[in-house]
Amino acid sequence: MMGTDAELDAAGIGGAPLRAAYAHCRELHARHGRSYYLATRVLPPARRPAIHALYGFARWVDDIVDAPGPADTPAGGRRLIDAVEADLAAALAGAPAERPVVRAVADCALRYDIDPPLFSAFLASMRMDLDVAGYADYAALRGYMYGSAAVIGLQVLPVLGTSVPRAEAAPHAAALGEAFQLTNFLRDVAEDLDRGRVYLPADVLAAHGADRGLLAHCRRTGDQDPRVRAAFAELARINRDVYRRAEPGIAMLHPVSRPCVATALRLYRGILDRIEAADYDVWTRRHSVPRARRAGMALPALGRALTARLLSP
Incomplete structure (x- = not known):
């Protein structure tokens, strides 16, 4: 497998501080996003650092909200996110970024002309996590997921490239981000x-x-309450509908990127398969696709990717 330096060389990324920032994002991606990271290995090397930067930034900000530390209070979390947003805005305007992850993602955004409001929408949803503990209905949840997941699909679209006008592929890219997150919500x-x-x-x-109280009971006891299972089954059906909306977008991508996204979709939908196969027991285990099956999905995709690279102009 190609190492970090070779990927950065292929992407034309120079300067020790910037290369170190991208390398840090790659490490975050490898540590926390096993399915995404494996799918990214199918991409041409020159495109991988940008995906690492986008994932690393999203994961790093999410950890600001969730990890113990200065963000332990909503006010503290908001101050940190505000500081990140100010650092990113300055970096996008050409100033040096104070934070390495911001340095990498700003460079990525400038290289690929990623719309800055997509980052603002993401940070707005991260602020919601500091105050909002639940969602009344699916419409309200989708409002949150636009910033936390759909915009991630829209951010990566310029990196992946399209064979159709980008606006045509965008709804499918947004749906894929939403589908991945719905699977995460059920699993986690x-x-x-x-x-x-x-x-x-x-x-x-x-x-x-x-209701929330019954979920808390299941969490405490591991009880497989039939009412919760029925609700989870309906949410899994919703999730599968979103995957179906997302899937046509794969054919709209640049040929060299299609195997990567197809692999990511299969891997994440595989997690949903395992949740369903376990009769929605998310209380006694954390579901994932076994390593051997992940490799079995990725290797054929790598072959398709190599073929696409050879045939691509």
């Missing part, structure tokens, strides 16, 4: 409860006789 409901949050629409839970 126990961890989110521990942080005082529920990312499942209250009206869908209520339609099956479930």
Whole structure:
């Protein structure tokens, strides 16, 4: 596998501080985003650092909100996010970034002409995590997911490239970000409860006789309550519909990027498969695609990617 320096050389990224910033983002991606990271390995080397920067920035800000430290209070978290936003705005205007992750993502945004409001929308959703503990319905949750997930799909689209006008592919890219996050919400409901949050629409839970209190009971006891399972089954159906909306966008990407995104979709939908196969038991285990199966998905995609690179003008 190609190392960090070779990828940075292929991308034309020079200067020790900037290369170190990109390398840090790559490490964040490898450590925290196993499915995304594996799919990224299928991309041409020159495109990988930008994806690492975008993922690393998103993960780093998410950790500001969730990890113990200066953001332990909503006010402290808002101050940190405000400082990150100011640093990013200055870097996009040409000033040196104070923070390495910001340095990398600003360079990425400038290289690929990524719309700055997409970063503002992401940071707005991260601020919501400091104050909002639940969502009344799917429409409210989608408002949050636009900034936390859909914009990530829109940010990576210029890096991946398209074979159609970008505006035509954009709704599918946004849907894919949303689909990935819905799968995360189902898989990580126990961890989110521990942080005082529920990312499942209250009206869908209520339609099956479930609520936040019942989820908390399941978290404490590991109980497989049939009302919760029924609500989760409905949310899984919603999630699969979003994957179906996203999938046509793969054919709209540049040929060299299609195997990467197809692999990411299969890997993440595979997590949803495992949740369903476990009868929605998200209380006693954290679901993931086994390593051997991940490799089995990635290797054919790598072959398709290499073929696409050879045929691409």
